[in-house]
Amino acid sequence: MSKQNVVVLGGGGSGAHIARALSAKLDQSRFNLVLVTLADRYVHMPALVRLTVDTPDTKYLEENALISYDHLFIGGKGTVKVGKVVSIDRDEGQSSGVLKLEDGDTVPYAFLVVATGSKWEGPLSELNVSNTEGFKASLKAWRDKFAKANDIVIVGAGPVGLELSGELRDTYPSKNITIVHNQELPLSDIYPDKLRKGIVKGWAARNIQFVFSDSIEGDLADGATTVTTRNGKTITADVLVSARGGRPNTELLQRLGSDVLDENGRARIDQYLRLANFTNIFVAGDITNYKEVKQVAKYPGHVSVITSNILSLTNGGQPKSAYKGTFEAVLLSNGKASGIGYLGKLWGLMFGKTLVVMAKSKDLFVSRTRGLLGA
Structure with a gap:
């Protein structure tokens, strides 16, 4: 039996940390772990504002706040795919689906975490x-x-x-x-x-x-x-x-159904941080419609809940960790x-x-x- 993919879409303040957490415990004999990200590095958001101004810290921040994904996965148990996703599709009659990229490549998923963050000016x-x-x-x-x-x-x-x-x-x-x-x-x-x-x-x-x-x-x-x-x-x-x-970067979710986004363009979620009406798609970070100020400091809570629930599902169980905010x-x-x-x-x-x-x-x-x- 071929291995299935657990895919994290978005390598920012929630997605990258979810990918790392999953790499520590996901059963690699049955699942591949894939991080799909638009950019070839992690950007530490709290430092980005200072990077736009000429300060004595500019060189240090360029070297340290822009973080390579080379060591993201514990034990190297995961792969990074850099590219722009143009659609999230579901297999007909199935819960699984596929990400389609701008370059024509595809990434199938059995479980998907969408952590696409915000669009900024x-x-x-x-x-x-x-x-x-x-x-x-x-x-x-x-x-x-x-x-x-x-x-x-x-x-x-x-x-x-x-x-x-x-x-x-x-x-x-x-x-x-x-x-x-x-x-x-x-x-x-x-x-x-x-x-x-x-x-x-x-x-x-x-x-x-x-x-x-x-x-x-x-x-x-x-x-x-x-x-x-x-x-x-x-x-x-x-x-x-x-x-x-920022504005929620949720355009990719629209084709999954007319009811997946709220009036503000944020993803509707259940208590387990799953996308509304989906059992295998989770949502993290800025794009959720959970009533809280969107801050990277809150997202360790998202990481913990989603990681726990995906591990439970991949082992044949049900999600048990509910997000309660802070x-x-x-x-x-x-x-x-x-x-x-x-x-x-x-x-x-x-x-x-x-x-x-x-x-x-x-x-x-x-x-x-x-x-x-x-x-």
Whole structure:
């Protein structure tokens, strides 16, 4: 009897870790483990914002935050297929199916994990560059753009926009930096006002300006030196950066049924993190419709549940591990020497720059992540 495939689609903050966890325990005599990924390396997302700005850490991060898949599988028990998947198909009358790639290749699956992440705008959109050298070149283009600018406008005061502004301020003490956000305070109202007001205070202390309850649509026109907000405010701008947050990358799931996605384009899941109405397709990371802020720090919980359930199914059992979520928390770097944090336990715990710098800002969890991925 030929071996079947357990396939993980997406090699990011949830997919790569699921592939590694499965490699430790999957019965290799009966199953092949395959990671299918668009890019030829893992990108450690918390470090990506700093990589778009020219800092003393640029060389270190290029060497360490872009992580090869060479040692991802424990004992080498798995293979990596780099390519763009254009469709997920099911075999007629069967639960198994096949991934079809742009180059014409196919990858059959008996069990599938879809962890395709988010689609980003601005500097984070460079994640779509498939080869590492091209990716580095794209990041350098952003560094050069920021270096030449005097007035930088960032659209979105979520974690990406806030941390980008802090990195820019570290490198460029005198440039004008403005963040335009469509709410009354930074982040979203899932977080308490004491955190959001603390962000305003901490970022304003570094001469980072905010424009709240407003937005900017589109890009900076060629040759333009100003942008106009929805409310009619004119802001001087050499560079306009979209940091509006990611959108779920779920187009591939659409052909599996009209009811697999919710109204926000996220994958409907059951308690076992399986795609709704499917027994052998699991969903992880940003694309699930589980009600939680999408953060890579939460995805070890996804990894544990999905790995346990796939192992049970491959051994003839039923899924037993249910995903129950966790509390909300956030650590925001404001450059390397400042930041703010929040832990949604007890009465809501706030953290100042000392803890945030120690925990995150200096290394951005790069060393820890490399260890977790066997690098």
